[in-house]
Amino acid sequence: MSKARLLAPWVGDDTDRSAIYHVVSRIVGRDFLLDARCKEQFVRYMRMYEAFCGVRVLTYCIMTNHFHILVEIPPKCDRHLSDEVLIERLEVLYSKEYVDQVRLHLELLAKATHPEGRAAHAELRERFTRRMWDLGLFMKTLKQRFSSWYNKKHGRLGTLWEARYKSVLVENGYAARTMAAYIELNPVRAGMVEDPKAYRWCGYAEAVAGGQLARNGLMRILSELDSDTAVDGWSEARDITKYDWRNVAQRYRLILFEDGASYDERAEIAQQQRRGFSEAQWKKEQEREGKLSIAEIARCQSRYFVEGAVLGSREWVNEVIEGIKGDFLSESRKALSSKMRGALDGCGLWSMRKLE
Numbered sequence: 001m002s003k004a005r006l007l008a009p010w011v012g013d014d015t016d017r018s019a020i021y022h023v024v025s026r027i028v029g030r031d032f033l034l035d036a037r038c039k040e041q042f043v044r045y046m047r048m049y050e051a052f053c054g055v056r057v058l059t060y061c062i063m064t065n066h067f068h069i070l071v072e073i074p075p076k077c078d079r080h081l082s083d084e085v086l087i088e089r090l091e092v093l094y095s096k097e098y099v100d101q102v103r104l105h106l107e108l109l110a111k112a113t114h115p116e117g118r119a120a121h122a123e124l125r126e127r128f129t130r131r132m133w134d135l136g137l138f139m140k141t142l143k144q145r146f147s148s149w150y151n152k153k154h155g156r157l158g159t160l161w162e163a164r165y166k167s168v169l170v171e172n173g174y175a176a177r178t179m180a181a182y183i184e185l186n187p188v189r190a191g192m193v194e195d196p197k198a199y200r201w202c203g204y205a206e207a208v209a210g211g212q213l214a215r216n217g218l219m220r221i222l223s224e225l226d227s228d229t230a231v232d233g234w235s236e237a238r239d240i241t242k243y244d245w246r247n248v249a250q251r252y253r254l255i256l257f258e259d260g261a262s263y264d265e266r267a268e269i270a271q272q273q274r275r276g277f278s279e280a281q282w283k284k285e286q287e288r289e290g291k292l293s294i295a296e297i298a299r300c301q302s303r304y305f306v307e308g309a310v311l312g313s314r315e316w317v318n319e320v321i322e323g324i325k326g327d328f329l330s331e332s333r334k335a336l337s338s339k340m341r342g343a344l345d346g347c348g349l350w351s352m353r354k355l356e
Helices: 036-053 083-093 096-110 115-129 135-154 174-184 203-208 212-223 245-259 265-269 279-286 294-300 303-307 314-324
Strands: 019-026 056-062 066-073 166-170 310-312
Touching: 019 135, 019 174, 019 303, 036 056, 036 066, 036 083, 036 135, 056 174, 056 203, 056 212, 066 135, 066 174, 066 212, 083 096, 083 115, 096 115, 166 174, 166 303, 174 203, 174 212, 174 245, 174 310, 203 212, 203 245, 212 245, 310 314
Parallel strands: 166 310
Antiparallel strands: 019 066, 019 166, 056 066
């Protein structure tokens, strides 16, 4: 039996608190199967299920043999979801004929005055809403839908994905921005592009190209707003419209370039040419007295971003660990958050798992 997925301890409680996760999944055998058309189709399905499930993709990167998604899962908010909004979400996935039938059925049951009619109305709604606001179901339906499309397109049978997706619970704020930069810089570190805006299958490139959903995700990351209100139209309810995208774009680009530099004293000593930005930028980093950057975090110890399970400030990670004792962790566990080691020492982030 598969081990239960680690979720934020407040999930399922009567709370209006959302949770951010970094999820990763790889192609079976880690083969390079995802060409340009496949990446486009994956992004299309991702946006479809994002709209249906009521989650928010903050940013993402689709590589040739794996993908990264930074996704915010809101609290369960069925009581705030009107029948009209439910129909709008169904239109994303289902045919017009089917949606019209559901709409008519809901309208008839909504007018019922007897208990059986109200119960039937609630049951019909629950058939669809139980698949919303849930990380596991979002990932399951996305991966299954893409697998079916891929296998049909290539005349292929069998599993497409190597295993269950990996997920890391990420604290809002600095940790989320750190994770976003790690995700966006994947194609740069792989030598596929010199500038992340040139890699069209990542959130930053989509935002630069004018994609409003991608822009909303990055503005959410940098806004430092807490998604603490469960309301109808959750994705639009966050007050990110007051942020000027041009200013956010400049700020985020500085983060990527500042923290995506490939400077490394060992590389200079070995006189090796490394992928990255200019020597002038490298020297400018020296002036910062060696302060650890997001790129160093992502490049030196990326395991924390995939296998750390929970990532954030020490106090926040401790809060999560205390909340999941008895369900995911032993009640007798004494050790709480673990300080990141090696090159990550001093970065201000802690994890649940102690990685060597």
